[in-house]
Amino acid sequence: MGMMINVLNKKIKDMKDLCQREEKRDNKVAQDALDLRFKNLTSQIHSLMMALQYTKGNMQFQLSEATLYDLEKLLTGLKETVRSGVAEKDAITQSEEEYKAVLQNVRKEWAKQYTLLTNSTVSTLKVIIDIDREGVTKCLEGIDKGSTWSGCSDDLRAMNKSLAEAKILIDRLGLDQQIITFLQKMNDNKATVTDLNNNVIRWLKDEKLDKRVKLSFIG
Template sequence: MIFDELVVTINALDNLKKKTDLKNNKALQDNTDAKYRLLLSQTNSYISTIEYVYTNVPYAKNIEILTATLELLDNLEKVIESGAANQEEVSKAENVYKTLCTTIKKEWSKKYSDLTGSTISTLEAIKGIDSENVNACLQKIQTASEWDVGIDRFKNMLQGIASAEQLIQKLGLDDEIILFLQNTNAGKATLLDLNDKVLNWIRSEKLENKIRISFVRK
């Protein structure tokens, strides 16, 4: 009698364990599947972004980044080789994606500076002439100051650079005038900088009342 009850109890516990294991395994698989779907979405956005940047921005293609991207795609295929998303393979793919993002962020930081540094410096120099349009250009350009997925930020940057070039051209600026304006903004311009070309440009743009001269205090 007691033995029979014990057998029934053991069988009940065994069935409970199997049900619990199935439930836990399902929860684990659901979590793995969710991670995989998220990674697929992130990778899709990343590839769309890098394709746009490499196609539209003066940007030398980084072979290491492209190779790592192919490795990521290969890893994503391995995740579902058995039919269901494999937890270990998902983790590997996640690590490849994170490393890839870190690498391209570092590279973009320098590239952004090379692409926009001169334009931003010139815009800062002419802020006192047309602050509204200058600020609009700067705002668009600076949306891409940091790398992130999504092509809109890079579209804005290119639009901002194009608008800035039109503005600079409209104002008839050359390197000599730009240097004068930069020195003026920095409080370093002197009467020695006011040559005929600069003076004629100031008069043509009617900027006489916007530029102040002061003595240097020693």
């Protein structure tokens, strides 16, 4: 009997040890998943901060006070996420939700800034596309990279570089409002002889475009 009890006690101990090992294994798997979520979140927030820093310094993009407050709250909350030395599930979930809310507001505010930064240039580029199709198309494609906030600094740099290149291209053509208006009418097939004032004619000759302009009677 005593031997049987010893055997049973050993088996019970072995079972407890096995359960503890399995519990530790399951806990480690769960913690590894939480740590990966936290790593991904911090990486996304880092990219966001880098993009915001670039656009503020190079493209005059300033977040609203409300969004800045929410962003500061998010960054402060990240410290609490690893309070005990490991990432905690509830804290990660809260930070993820706060990040999504901040990102949504950044996208809305950037959309307004993008319009302010690009509308005039894009409109002019579309007017002169037949003069330098390759150069204009390249600029338009680069500017469009920033049309939607992706948080990718490379896209924002490409957009800013294309805006600078577009300005050089437009300045090189020596456009003024009379010429722009004439080109707009040309593109819309609404230009008439009355639009060909001395300023426009001189510009067409200087740019060697006078041979590309044809007039015809309207039926």
